[in-house]
Amino acid sequence: MEPLRPVISLVPLGGLGEIGRNLMAIECGEDIVVVDCGLMFPEQEMLGIDLVIPDVTWLMERVQRVRGIVLTHAHEDHIGALPYVLPRLPVPVYGTSLTLGFLRNKLKEHKLLDSTDLHTVRAGDTVQLGAIAVEWIHITHSVPDACSLALHTPEGVIIHTGDFKIDQTPVQGAPPDLARLARLGDDGVLLLLSDSTNAEHDGTTPSERRVGEGLAPLFAAAPGRILMATFASNISRLQQAIDAAVDCGRKCFIVGRSMLNNVRVGQELGFLRTPDIFVSPKQHASVPDDELAVLCTGAQGEPMSALSRIAAGEHPMVQLHEGDTVIISANPIPGNEEAVHRTINNLYRRGARVFNSSKHHVHASGHASREELKLMLTLTRPKYFVPVHGEYRHLAIHADIAASVGIARDHILPVDNGTVIDIDADGIHRRGQRVPAGYVYVDGLSIDEAGDVVLRDRRLLAQDGVVIVALTVERSTGAVIAGPDLISRGFIEDSATDNLFDEARAHTLSLVDKLNPDAEWSVWQAAIHEGLSRFLYSRTRRRPMILPVVTEV
Ligand SMILES: [Zn+2]
Ligand SMILES: [Zn+2]
Missing domain, CATH: 3.10.20.580 (Ubiquitin-like (UB roll))
Structure with missing residues (x-):
């Protein structure tokens, strides 16, 4: 008997069985649409390696059928590989205004802005890519302007959640468009791909607004300067730090090119409300300690980041003073704990008071916990379910969650990168043959070296x-x-x-x-x-x- 022709194939090239470098290719007939194209920061033992990106060989061999890359949100693990992938895979890129705003900065550094075909979309928009109509649906996450995607194919609707949590009181923008997801569920969803990062966490993830409530008293009571470290892309977190600074009359000094660039983009596009409180590197030294807040990167203990250099007394502009308050507004990504602890030890050595997420409400995850994952499943009621974004145990646990809300076991398929999934009239299957999905390393000069970046x-x-x-x-x-x-x-x-x-x-x-x-x-x-x-x-x-x-x- 001839095998059935697959009607939909999923080709995961990153983000399944690992945290980071998310890339899912979805093939329907002659058309291929790529969801996200992210990078991963190397593990400590990968000495001499700057970045890790997905292997896009499979896509390059089919470039004439790749209709576009559609982006869910502005995080590095979803857009960061594009400057390295686009020269090999020159296809149009679609994303919301903040997502493309962050991406433009990167493309400019790599001198790729003029040669890239960028299309700005808004939540609610639909773009026709071959036979696949891609719809952007407003969702909440730790960066504003994030979306889930509905891919309307001739064979049925595929929903890709992107990264999400269900935040009813987001710092910017509206609550998630659950109504649209529910309507799609009513009309019938063939397949759901959903974020598994926090599948191990019970209950629901706190709203981003809770963090502001944690920051305000720390900012108000700090005797000296405040130094707050977070991700450069976390515009909502920066907004809350800026709000807390305004409330207690502190000026803000932003350290680090990536954070400065993102703040500028956030301001230009209206995602950041910033009264005139920023001071320049020259001005900041003359601001009294109890009137200054320093915002910087390095919440993951990255060796060359602002915070670890400040902690080591190595930063050219910022030296810690006895009694300064340091807030680390992030959870260590698994694998970074040791580096974060080293940084915290150094901060204490220099006489700082340190507040981090393990003890204080200075961080909230951007990813849905178990109850929110269940809600996503019951709203969309998919026929098939494939967990994405997570190490294999996250995917396996998310598969159990799906089964617990009534999805048939043989309709749920957790897989690793490189394992192709086919959906045909007969069901959902692993294809025997894998595609290349190993690490591709980016090395050479540091990524901060604009204009001289080498793909290796x-x-x-x-x-x-x-x-x-x-x-x-x-x-x-x-x-x-x-x-x-x-x-x-x-x-x-x-x-x-x-x-x-x-x-x-x-x-x-x-x-x-x-x-x-x-x-x-x-x-x-x-x-x-x-x-x-x-x-x-x-x-x-x-x-x-x-x-x-x-x-x-
Ligand atoms: Zn994200
Ligand atoms: Zn992510």
Whole structure:
């Protein structure tokens, strides 16, 4: 018997079995629509790697059938890979105004703005992409202007929730358009793809507004300066910090290019109400401590971020004062706990008072908890259900939640990246053959280096080789006791490296000279990685993968 022709195929290339780099391709007949195209920050052990993005080989092989990339919201794990993917997959991109506002900043840095076909949509709009009509539906999340999507296909309606929580009192914009989701449910939904990030959390996720209630008393009572760290994209959180600052008469100083850019976009597009309270880097030093709030990135303990540099006493503009109040307004993403704790330890060492989400109401998740996930399922009443956005246990637990509200077990299919799902007249199935969905690494100069960003996949990495730089440092003084020794594999001819490596050793020593012995090792490693990478590129036009190994005694 001939197998049935699939009517809908799902090709998950990121975000299933992991947190981050979300990308779901949906194929219906001759048409392919891509939902989101995000990045993932590398795990600590991926030394020398800046970013991880999805493998889009499968899409590149079918580029003439890809009708567009449709975006749910403005977070990095949904839009961050576009500057690297669009040159290989030049297709139109659709998103709401804030989402495209953030994206434009990135494309500008990569000199891709002019060559990209961007289309702004609003919640309620529908765009016809081949035989698929994509409808944007207003939803709430930790960034404004977020949407769920309804893909109206000839075979039925597919709802992709994007990231969401059901926030009835959002800081910006309207509550979620549950009425529209319910109407789609009444008319019949073939398939629901829903956010699983918080499937382990009982009950419902607190409203974003609760955070403002937690921040206000901290801002009002702080004896010195306030430093608040959060995600650069979290416009709602920044709004609440700005409101709290206004209420107690503090000026705001924003540290970090990404946050500054996002605030500017938020202001321009009307997503941020900002009275005239911002001060420039020059002005901020003259503002009395109890009249200043500093907003910065680094809530995840990222080694080169503003907060961890401030905590290490390494920041060029902001030094902590005894009695300053530091608010970390985020939960550590799994895997980042150690880095966050290191940062908090350093903050306490410098005499700061630290408030973080584990003890104080200074953070609310942007993702739906179990009761909200159930509500999404019962409103839309899909025939089939595929959990998305989460590690495999989140997907499996979300599958159980779906079964608990009455979806038939054989209509629920949790899968990992690269496993193709077919829906045909006979049901929902895993296709035996997988598609490539591994990590693609972005390395080279830091992403902050506008205009000189290099995409490196594993193939290129192999071509340019690896350089290991090993040195032993006395912890108390920062003096180099042994090394640096350079070892290379597959970089350039051994005979050609002698002089080059002598210079590279001297260059490494000069880099180390400039480092503060108190700084964290991760700062040392990052500085050596970046400095040596630049040096070798300037001499060889190659970008080997650089692995700094710093041993302390
Ligand atoms: Zn998100
Ligand atoms: Zn996300």
